[in-house]
Amino acid sequence: MIADDDSDEVKVFRREEGDADDDPMGETSEQQLADDKKEAVMEAELDSASGARVGDLKQQESFIKAEPSPSFPLMPGLMTTPFSPSYPMMPIMMPFIMQSPYGLRSPNLMLPMGAALSPSFPMFPTSPFYGAAAAMVAKHQLENAAPLHMRAGPLNPLNHAMRMPSYLPPGMMPHQSSSGEPRRTQGGGKVKKEDHIKKPLNAFMWFMKENRKKLLEEIGNHEKQSAELNKELGKRWHDLPKEEQQKYFEMAKKDREDHKEKYPQWSARENYAVNKKKTKKRRDKSIASENSDQKKCRARFGVNNTEMWCKFCKRKKKCEYATDRAGSSELVESQDGRGTSGASSSSGSPSPNTGSVPPMALPLHQQPPNPHQFMQSMLMQMHLGSAGSLGPSPLASSSSVRSPIDANASDSESDVDDDEEIDPTITQQTHEVIMQESVCTL
DNA sequence: CGTCCTTTGAAGAAG
DNA sequence: CTTCTTCAAAGGACG
Structure with a gap:
């Protein structure tokens, strides 16, 4: 059954990818490859023109790691205080943005700036939560800097493969080998889980992320299992006032939009085969x-x-x-x-x-x-x-x-x-x- | 080491 | 359009 499952899954994906292409591979793909190459060359030129260097990535990374996240002094207040667009966070965030590993042109980390500085920022110009949401998302991004190959933006040469799947053989996902199996490292081991682009977090996930530690401290009982904590968090989520929830929904929305900007080609489907065993999930409690x-x-x-x-x-x-x-x-x-x-x-x-x-x-x-x-x-x-x-x-x-x-x-x-x-x-x-x-x- | 547990929400596949 | 599945986080438990 399980074996069947695996093969079926692969089958499904392949078929769809074939469909998605919608044109018989062959000359089209060749031309596409040529186009992609052109595009890549253009991007490379732009990069060098902007003075950015791929080689600087490591330095930037270490910079980020060296900066502890607590340097976002606004964070602790997020839970309770409505965030004003005029909240003076930008001076703090600027260095991160300017030296972001995502590059100067990355919109992801620029969004908070836009949110804070531009009254005409199109997304949630009037939402008191937007600034906070953006800041939270940015903080998250900084703290969880993606592995090099996953980073978006023209600075990352590996990104072309990620962002332009046409570089890959048809039907091959970025994390897969041409056989449809998880791509393997040189050592032959499976690529680490972290190597795939993860889904953006939804509102509840953001809520959990923020409140899990609090809850742990609150109950002081570390014997509680994670699953139990999540139950409790689920209850609290239900009890959360609508306005409070809204904050997390905006964070999630922001995260989704950033994610989309960062990985325009990415689809949640790409991760479906990453943890295959999860398909065993049961739904028993359904009374x-x-x-x-x-x-x-x-x-x-x-x-x-x-x-x-x-x-x-x-x-x-x-x-x-x-x-x-x-x-x-x-x-x-x-x-x-x-x-x-x-x-x-x-x-x-x-x-x-x-x-x-x-x-x-x-x-x-x-x-x-x-x-x-x-x-x-x-x-x-x-x-x-x-x-x-x-x-x-x-x-x-x-x-x-x-x-x-x-x-x-x-x-x-x-x-x-x-x-x-x-x-x-x-x-x-x-x-x-x-x-x-x-x-x-x- | 990998999977399960447990929650909610989002995305995507399939009918 | 509706229905259903999978994955996202977390970390202890378990095989």
Whole structure:
């Protein structure tokens, strides 16, 4: 199974890359290569003209390492104080920017400067958090200076291969060998994990990064495992006021944009094969039913009643009511009846479970409410106005029930659901009932 | 040494 | 368009 999986994965990637090229390799690729070379020469000329030297990279690197991160005195205040664009951070940041290993032309480290100095900075000109977010991201970038070959910008000769995948044989990812396997070092060992371009952090990751240590100090108990800490952090994230969350969403947004600037060609897909074993991830805790006959929240409650959806649907993930029939907490790969990814489909075996699991596959207490009954009960409750009589849902876990209000980033966050508003026609009380019963899991 | 655990959010693949 | 999977961080546990 696993072996199949591996090969399938490779297959998928190859096929897609072939598709993506969309032109039969051959003369086109030759011409492309020539174009790329021209471009590279031009960039090299620009570099030398700007006085920058690739050889200086090491010096710059050591400079950065020599500068401790605490030299960002604004950081400690970020958590609590709204950041003013006029906050005097620039004098401090300037040396970093000017000597950035990313080069003078790198927009990544320039962004904070732009944010702070230019009132017309196009990104979040009015956001009190933007400056802070930018500074945080910049700090992160400095502290985690990428390995040489990963650095963006014309200063890095290796970058051409990274930024212009056309230098690589078709279908070959920057971190892969031509066989599609992780590229190996000269010694024959696998390339270190750090050698691939990592995904930009999302809001929650930034939150974790910032608060993990705090939490550790707070509880003082270092026996707590990381996973446990993360649970706690997840709770705190839910409890975090919307405005506070917004700060992290902006940091994430900033990080994404920087990342995109730095690695325009990069796609998250490139990392999919990096840690293959992770495909084993299970989704067990989903108390969810395996009743494939159950409709998904969207279908059950309608698109306009997102506040009634389960948390997974809200996050555009797998609905609890309509999860896979396999039911097993093991293994996600190819578990869903859609026969999704190459793994299952290429095996040629249609999902054996499709439609085969009876609706009562789960213990009664774990059965999600019948949609019709549920709505009836809901209406009844609304009519009676007795929110408490329903009692807690067996599926509910208080820790993760979150209000739709703070459930997500604000509307300014474009890619986040912004339809979390409570229907004004529903009273708060009713809404709570709905939340208890429908947002079951959590 | 590599993977798992555990969280949320983003991106991308597939239907 | 919808659904689902993978990965990002962290660090102890475990095989």
